[in-house]
Amino acid sequence: xxxxxxxxxxxxxxxxxxxxxxxxxxxxxxxxxxxxxxxxxxxxxxxxxxxxxxxxxxxxxxxxxxxxxxxxxxxxxxxxxxxxxxxxxxxxxxxxxxxxxxxxxxxxxxxxxxxxxxxxxxxxxxxxxxxxxxxxxxxxxxxxxxxxxxxxxxxxxxxxxxxxxxxxxxxxxxxxxxxxxxxxxxxxxxxxxxxxxxxxxxxxxxxxxxxxx
Amino acid sequence: xxxxxxxxxxxxxxxxxxxxxxxxxxxxxxxxxxxxxxxxxxxxxxxxxxxxxxxxxxxxxxxxxxxxxxxxxxxxxxxxxxxxxxxxxxxxxxxxxxxxxxxxxxxxxxxxxxxxxxxxxxxxxxxxxxxxxxxxxxxxxxxxxxxxxxxxxxxxxxxxxxxxxxxxxxxxxxxxxxxxxxxxxxxxxxxxxxx
Numbered sequence: 001x002x003x004x005x006x007x008x009x010x011x012x013x014x015x016x017x018x019x020x021x022x023x024x025x026x027x028x029x030x031x032x033x034x035x036x037x038x039x040x041x042x043x044x045x046x047x048x049x050x051x052x053x054x055x056x057x058x059x060x061x062x063x064x065x066x067x068x069x070x071x072x073x074x075x076x077x078x079x080x081x082x083x084x085x086x087x088x089x090x091x092x093x094x095x096x097x098x099x100x101x102x103x104x105x106x107x108x109x110x111x112x113x114x115x116x117x118x119x120x121x122x123x124x125x126x127x128x129x130x131x132x133x134x135x136x137x138x139x140x141x142x143x144x145x146x147x148x149x150x151x152x153x154x155x156x157x158x159x160x161x162x163x164x165x166x167x168x169x170x171x172x173x174x175x176x177x178x179x180x181x182x183x184x185x186x187x188x189x190x191x192x193x194x195x196x197x198x199x200x201x202x203x204x205x206x207x208x209x210x211x212x213x
Numbered sequence: 214x215x216x217x218x219x220x221x222x223x224x225x226x227x228x229x230x231x232x233x234x235x236x237x238x239x240x241x242x243x244x245x246x247x248x249x250x251x252x253x254x255x256x257x258x259x260x261x262x263x264x265x266x267x268x269x270x271x272x273x274x275x276x277x278x279x280x281x282x283x284x285x286x287x288x289x290x291x292x293x294x295x296x297x298x299x300x301x302x303x304x305x306x307x308x309x310x311x312x313x314x315x316x317x318x319x320x321x322x323x324x325x326x327x328x329x330x331x332x333x334x335x336x337x338x339x340x341x342x343x344x345x346x347x348x349x350x351x352x353x354x355x356x357x358x359x360x361x362x363x364x365x366x367x368x369x370x371x372x373x374x375x376x377x378x379x380x381x382x383x384x385x386x387x388x389x390x391x392x393x394x395x396x397x398x399x400x401x402x403x404x405x406x407x408x
Contacts, residue, residue, distance in 0.1 A: 016253060
């Protein structure tokens with residue numbers, strides 16, 4: 001092997017791909033995925049000042065027919081090539097080749113962008129992500145801290161929280177909740193207790209007790 | 214058999230141009246083989262080409278000018294043996310150095326009548342690219358036989374002249390042409406220059 005840097009290294013380029021399947025593919029899913037691509041493009045632009053590179057995805061039905069989406073410029077938006085009738089299942093490829101960003105961080109962003117689409121998807125490979133230590137990460141419907149905000153987006157996507165210096169949820173507390181996936185500040189504990197109370201009342205034993213009473 | 218290598222940065226419109234050139238050659242009744250290379254492990258350009266009705270040989274997961282150089286040579290030999298086309302159009306990744314690809318074609322012993330590099334510059338992001346990766350862009354264009362300024366359909370007033378002046382200053386001997394692969398503006402002039 002030559003020690004000469006590859007052209008990709010010379011350019012400072014990174015290329016990352018995700019492959020998987022989507023169940024229930026239609027125009028809405030296509031639009032959601034286009035949004036995910038823009039989400040990644042916006043992140044690259046924020047990181048590097050401009051989107052130099054391309055973000056592409058392809059969706060293929062079992063018979064080999066498919067469509068592709070291509071994003072090279074955020075102002076122009078996502079270009080769609082081909083048409084695809086609604087499908088029960090499609091395989092998808094999601095690829096980014098851009099400059100001057102961290103490869104792992106890019107993959108992480110891509111993964112979350114796909115996750116945020118709300119589509120019923122499966123990836124062929126497991127994507128390593130610290131966010132996934134959290135119980136509420138896989139279920140984007142609720143958050144154990146009980147705050148009225150998009151909590152998973154704030155403290156999962158913000159890698160600063162791994163430093164344990166600060167928490168983007170805005171509370172004045174130590175960030176212990178990363179150890180067990182929950183936030184233990186006074187406000188969160190109070191909210192959690194409040195949230196847990198109605199659950200107790202609804203338990204089978206409570207109903208039985210109330211009947212006996 | 215002639216080989217054309219489309220060299221240019223990521224997102225400069227190489228795939229769109231590839232499709233237009235392939236269509237032109239098909240209309241002329243020439244047998245054309247397409248080779249597309251992508252840096253990522255996942256190849257999407259092949260699917261784009263398929264969606265638009267083209268068949269291409271995909272070489273993903275690396276760069277044909279370096280890490281996939283052997284794969285390219287093997288692919289070219291197979292194409293020559295199995296298809297024996299009149300034209301081969303190679304689209305390396307936007308992070309490749311086209312002159313290295315040309316060298317690899319030469320040593321592949323596919324008995325070509327000529328190999329040409331078409332350099333593709335992108336109106337839209339030219340300024341950003343020069344600002345950030347001028348050296349790399351220059352390396353990509355350095356051995357181009359002619360340079361295309363693509364995406365003129367979305368150019369701002371004065372932008373084409375500005376880019377053209379910059380390229381002329383750097384490469385005074387190279388023919389330059391402003392085109393839009395998407396709207397096909399000036400593509401007829403490009404076709405006249407091709408074999």
